[in-house]
Amino acid sequence: MLATLPAAFLKKASLLLLLPLLLSCEDSLDKLYPKAQPVQLPAETKTGANVLGCRLNGDVWEANNTATLTGKVLTPTAHHRNGLLRIDAFRRLQVTGPVTNIHFTVAGATKPGVYxxxxxxxxSGGFAMLETASGQLEYATSAHQTGTLTITRLDTTGAHPVVAGRFELxxxxxxxxxPTADLPAHVQLTEGRFDIQLNR
Known part of the structure; x- marks a missing residue:
């Protein structure tokens, strides 16, 4: 009986039968490779969400916080030992602009406060260092180019140590x-916020 059906009809029927299978494959691929979320300032939290973001010369800069297969987040990271706090963050692939890495070092960070x-x-106090792609250029705070890092939560002894706060510089x-369009004469970071699980 199938032999008497037109070839065009059989072709369409087989495509219709394959359609649910193809759609389910697409759903599986979306789960395996989810679409990247838009670049945005992270919420100001204090829970160890492993986020860091700011506006850099007016544009949103957000750290990459994708976990590895083992669940470890490679960036942003925060280390605290004997009052010395170091925060490192590397940007998401979707972020544009010259700065790829942001680093903070703060001495005497023993409690919440403004540093x-x-x-x-x-x-005493601290400094910030910002790097551009391939180490082309570094930007840094100095005696004339300054800023603040405000710690709103510093838990170094709990079951889940956390440092959270704000920054501008x-x-x-x-x-x-x-100076060029890609390497401006200065960079200004505003609306900065971070919430990171501490490594000790």
Missing amino acids: QLGAAERK RAAPTQPTV
Whole structure:
């Protein structure tokens, strides 16, 4: 009986039968490779959400916080030992602009409070360093380009240690350079916030 049906009809019927299978494959691929969420400022939380973001010269900059297959988040990271706090973050692939990495180092960070960001040589307070792609250029806070890092939660002894807070700063190149659209004369970070599980 099938032999008497037109070939065009059989072709359409077989495609209709395959359609549910193809759609289920697409759903499976979406679960395996979910679509990237838009770049946005993370919410201001204090739960160890492993987020860091800000506005960099007005544009949203968000750290990559994708977990590995073992569940470990590679960035952002926060280390705290003997009052020395170091925060490192690497941007998401979807973020545009010159800065790829942001690093904070704060000495004497023993409790919530406002910590000044300035020159790296100071023995108290802290500083920030920002790197561009392939290490082309570094921007840093200094005695003239300053900022603040405000810690709103610092739990170093609990079952799930966390550091959370806000930051804002202005940084300039650490070496002489001719400003371009890709490498501006300075960078300004505003509306910065972070919420990171501490590594001790």
